Amino acid sequence: MPTYKAPARDTRFIINEVLKLDTYGNLPGFENATADMADTVVEEAGKFIAEVVAPLNLSGDQEGCTRHADGSVTTPKGFKEAYVAYRESGWGTLTQPEAFGGQGMPHVLGFVIEEFLCSANQAFAMYPGLTNGAVAAILTKGSPEQQSMYLPKMISGEWTGTMNLTEPHCGTDLGLIRTRAVPQADGSYAITGTKIFISAGEHDLTSNIIHLVLAKTPDAPDSTKGISLFIVPKFLLDDQGNPGTRNPVSCGAIENKMGIHANATCVLNYDEAQGWLVGEENKGLAAMFIMMNAARLGVGVQGLSQAEVAYQNAVLYAQERRQGRALTGAAEPNEKADMLFVHPDVRRMLMDAKAFTEGFRAFALWGALQVDLSHKAATEEERALADEMISLLTPVIKGYGTDKGFETAVNMQQVWGGHGYIAENGMEQFVRDARIAQIYEGANGVQAMDLVGRKLGMNGGKAVQAFFATVDKDCAEAKADPQLADLAGRVEKANGELKAATMWFVQNGMTNPNNAGAGAHHYMHIMGIVTLGLMWLRMGKVAAAALAAGSGDKSFYEAKLVTARYFGERFTPDAGALRRKIEAGSGSIMELPVEAFATA
């Protein structure tokens, strides 16, 4: 059976040494986010999640969720108890506002818990994860009454939440939705329609489920400008605010999926279910994007999570399994064979995973800190900069993070050879679970278009220019350090490829937007490489300083410098190839008629 331990040391390194969370103590909400507090969160939440949640991952996958004839859904054995334990642990309320029962800590610490939870059990993590998305929408767009009715119990985990966007005929293009919301005399709406792919849509973990549903009012424009957002509780609340009458929203089926079997992905049928408008009519898409943006960062972290847990199990296997001999001669002549670790190609895959997971963890936590700073930084200018950075990089966190996360899970399965293909060893589950993150919350092609079509041009390109400048500044500084000069030169070069690709879009994407579309995915990947390079420069700098100061944790910091070198050598060369692909434009991509794609 696969195992999981929270990557505590590395997380503490990023939070306390690289991001230096405690230097923000003067900002509201950061007062209690001391290094000690961060250490406690990392250690204790990590321990709890590894002990209580991780052991249910494989069994949950094998058992899956069960829908009964009455439409009720049972989660796998142990999930209910683990959910109660998670709720009682309080980790889920850490970053939620104190006004509604949360602990008001910075989001960056919430991201730590999200990573751990998804590594331990992604299907489980989605139950509280979706709730967080729903909470974010009600927090921002809900009325004070709605907030006080729903938020305390959603934040405490007594109830969960869902996001209802997709319908059978529409996913990305929400302008096509058909679910109707008809206003009633009492100010509520009667919601009718079918939603599909609703994660955590029905289950037995909580006494109520608060659905957030996109629907169209009778006179709404027939486009994304005609979408409104509604709260539709599974059980209508009684006068005391407790679950009362059952609302006619029911689970028509649960999907048979490639992975995340332990999360109930439901078809939800709304049959004149009672709902309440959230925010303004026809402004539902904006509200939904609040959920989506938070969710996209969370999904990016899922890429990291599956890569991390797969990596941990590949590392263990590479030590345990003996096969063949080192190319340089038997490493352990007294054994019948050497451990897999002696083989360069096995190590290549492990180093690749190490460079990605550690680099991306820094990226994701840095991103989460920008979310905090966009609300809490001392000056308007700092808040705006943080907001621009995270807006720009959200699609990269989601798209690059999940593409590389999946690739890493696949490579870690490869380390296991034939045994990686066998279900009971758990490696293939990581691959199947990682796969969904490239698809949901906006498929990665949609992320790429968000980046290139929307984010690059924000405020006349201010965000991306600020990004370039940040990278160049770090590179220039790092070049002065012989231990980082090689990496700095490589990251600077990759940043140059990114600038050139940006310029190419400016010159060729306006006249023919297909040129932007055809290169968007590649562009997202270059930006992922450059951002991870920036993170490796920063981590390398801290590591070099710690070593120079004679740190007692020498091997940890030395490993950081070696991994930084690996990153430079093996990740950055792709930037140039990707730029050349972008510069090929959309010609050969768009030229053929549809009929030319038939092969028979």
Next chain:
Amino acid sequence: MPTYKAPARDTRFIINEVLKLDTYGNLPGFENATADMADTVVEEAGKFIAEVVAPLNLSGDQEGCTRHADGSVTTPKGFKEAYVAYRESGWGTLTQPEAFGGQGMPHVLGFVIEEFLCSANQAFAMYPGLTNGAVAAILTKGSPEQQSMYLPKMISGEWTGTMNLTEPHCGTDLGLIRTRAVPQADGSYAITGTKIFISAGEHDLTSNIIHLVLAKTPDAPDSTKGISLFIVPKFLLDDQGNPGTRNPVSCGAIENKMGIHANATCVLNYDEAQGWLVGEENKGLAAMFIMMNAARLGVGVQGLSQAEVAYQNAVLYAQERRQGRALTGAAEPNEKADMLFVHPDVRRMLMDAKAFTEGFRAFALWGALQVDLSHKAATEEERALADEMISLLTPVIKGYGTDKGFETAVNMQQVWGGHGYIAENGMEQFVRDARIAQIYEGANGVQAMDLVGRKLGMNGGKAVQAFFATVDKDCAEAKADPQLADLAGRVEKANGELKAATMWFVQNGMTNPNNAGAGAHHYMHIMGIVTLGLMWLRMGKVAAAALAAGSGDKSFYEAKLVTARYFGERFTPDAGALRRKIEAGSGSIMELPVEAFATA
């Protein structure tokens, strides 16, 4: 439900127009391989496979195989009937020797059928596929008596065969096997041990199963030099050569796997089972490699197969599904949305799949022709050259073909968005089934080391030099044609990267073999790119000539030229990046102690 049609037009193009099979009519075995004959094979075998075998793919995956308490195994519903129909169709005997009931046709036509069969149903295809491997070993190393006892019924498909290499503690490193073969007074051997991952190891399709088993005789050296190969039939043959007494080899379990559910992957327990030595004692590995080399080419084709069927279904979905609008303005304003085909990023994935599948089909069939020519070409020199080419490129066909095949299946699943993650749509099965091909018959890292550690140096590098020269010659010729000049320049450049990487290995791999190991996987991929580039040049040349001659099939040839251009623009840039990764060497890969990989 997913669909499949055999890619008849493209296959005929490669066989008849690019490889010009009928120009080999003077060689033994090629006499009947006329263009008409090839057309018939492609059309009729394709039709049969699409109609009879493909419809069982999804249902077979969902049902899987069942092991009963007595160790017997039932294949999914419909498999037995389809197997009988396949056997009776005669397609399985096409390339087998006439002396044992085959039709003696060139292997290149057998590869066509293998591709179709694996696209239609990989799990099904493995039952006859493993038989072919066993047949190859008996044909080359078996005694005349063994050949006449087993081959006719294995070739007719009345019996199937298996390959028994892996044991719980050893896969790649066969020197570690523990299965024992004790000589008996009657000249047979008593075989005892446990074999795992035995594809088609037990089933209900045929009246007998002929296991080929690696085992060690009592005094064998404790290394790969002490392995012998044995025939162990499930039922011992009676005096008439029919299945009689049950031999004590039994299925202890069938594995629960990520994919290929409809193929019974068995744990086989040999308990003093009666077996007969094939070839010489302690020379089993060489015999096994005969099976393996054929199997590796076949597994490379599996990469193509899954990519092809996934591509076909993605093309259909991209036409059917309407979502969003073309970036250049609504393509079909009267529809609520445009088809997915208008989106450049969707087309990028489809063009990538088209460039890979068509390019790799040419590569695989060209490779199969080299197998034929290595036996049948008119002169010793031609036979030697063909043998060198296919030896050199077998690991590329297996490793690059299955890596890209998997990647393509994943991308085609991505085209389907959320619906691609749902089991009943079949896209996720293609991904799960494609995944095994990167692992079995020598994991792709092993292929890469075979290429770099063994094949490059064969005969003082003669094969790889001949490969370079062939590519350069084709590039030089193609540069004269304005329609191909751009591609030719790009392929020439990629070939230059490959040469530079080869030189780097020569200079750095001798002193430190880890430098070769650390770059082997990248090298295999550059060689894959260059070989596909060579194929696209050749296909482009034929297409340009056909267009110049005023062919009536204009759109087919035009599509070839556009796809060739796409290949040049989007595949070749990676060659340079891969070379730079190789040149980074093994330093940062080998430097860290094992302890540094722990993350907790």
